[in-house]
Amino acid sequence: MKGVVILLTMSLCLTLSGTQAVGEQKVGSTFPYYQPDTCSVVRDLAVLKEKLEAVETRLQASERQVEELKSVNKAQEEELKTLKDLAAAGQLKVAFSAALRTSGSGDIGPFNTDTTLQYKRVFSNFGSGYNPATGVFTAMVKGVYFFRYTMFYSGNANAVVSLRKNGQLIVSTWDTGSGEAQDFASNAAIVELEVGDNVYAQLSANRQVFEDAGNYNTFSGFLLFTL
Numbered sequence: 001m002k003g004v005v006i007l008l009t010m011s012l013c014l015t016l017s018g019t020q021a022v023g024e025q026k027v028g029s030t031f032p033y034y035q036p037d038t039c040s041v042v043r044d045l046a047v048l049k050e051k052l053e054a055v056e057t058r059l060q061a062s063e064r065q066v067e068e069l070k071s072v073n074k075a076q077e078e079e080l081k082t083l084k085d086l087a088a089a090g091q092l093k094v095a096f097s098a099a100l101r102t103s104g105s106g107d108i109g110p111f112n113t114d115t116t117l118q119y120k121r122v123f124s125n126f127g128s129g130y131n132p133a134t135g136v137f138t139a140m141v142k143g144v145y146f147f148r149y150t151m152f153y154s155g156n157a158n159a160v161v162s163l164r165k166n167g168q169l170i171v172s173t174w175d176t177g178s179g180e181a182q183d184f185a186s187n188a189a190i191v192e193l194e195v196g197d198n199v200y201a202q203l204s205a206n207r208q209v210f211e212d213a214g215n216y217n218t219f220s221g222f223l224l225f226t227l
């Protein structure tokens with residue numbers, strides 16, 4: 001497009017130059033009248049036109065983005081209003097429970113860093129606050145919630161799991177004494193959550209748990225009441 005404009009500009013310049021020459025001959029003045037650099041002006045105008053078109057294109061793209069964001073924002077506001085209405089009516093249902101494995105058996109861990117446990121065998125997930133793909137529960141309404149997890153390891157004790165809110169430890173369980181096997185531990189907490197707060201169970205680095213179809217390792221939670 002830019003090339004076409006420049007070509008047109010050049011053609012126009014050549015045409016104008018020719019006209020100028022003829023004009024000068026026709027006038028036949030002894031004083032060379034001032035002739036602005038028409039070609040230069042036309043080229044500058046063409047460049048300006050190109051720039052303006054580019055700005056217009058970007059502006060239109062920005063306007064489309066703004067409209068899209070407005071649409072997303074409106075949808076989120078409506079969703080939030082629905083949740084608030086449900087909460088006000090005491091009809092908001094938030095409850096989930098899940099175990100580590102959907103099939104098979106064996107150790108989970110050890111990993112060389114702290115790792116969020118992904119409880120993939122979902123027994124219930126009312127309100128869809130729990131994400132089995134990440135192991136993380138996210139609060140959609142401000143309120144007071146109850147959480148509980150269980151921890152099991154079948155080999156020589158090497159299990160450390162903690163319940164965390166936004167990365168901060170709430171409660172934890174340890175079983176690292178050697179020479180023991182098949183120990184079981186659990187912990188729970190009632191915590192206040194803001195919208196967007198997340199809660200999950202974390203396996204400490206270099207520790208491990210064992211799971212099979214017995215579903216020994218579970219993560220559960222529910223909304224007690226909204227605030």
Ligand SMILES: [Ca+2]
Binds near residue numbers: 157175176183
């Ligand atoms: Ca023990």
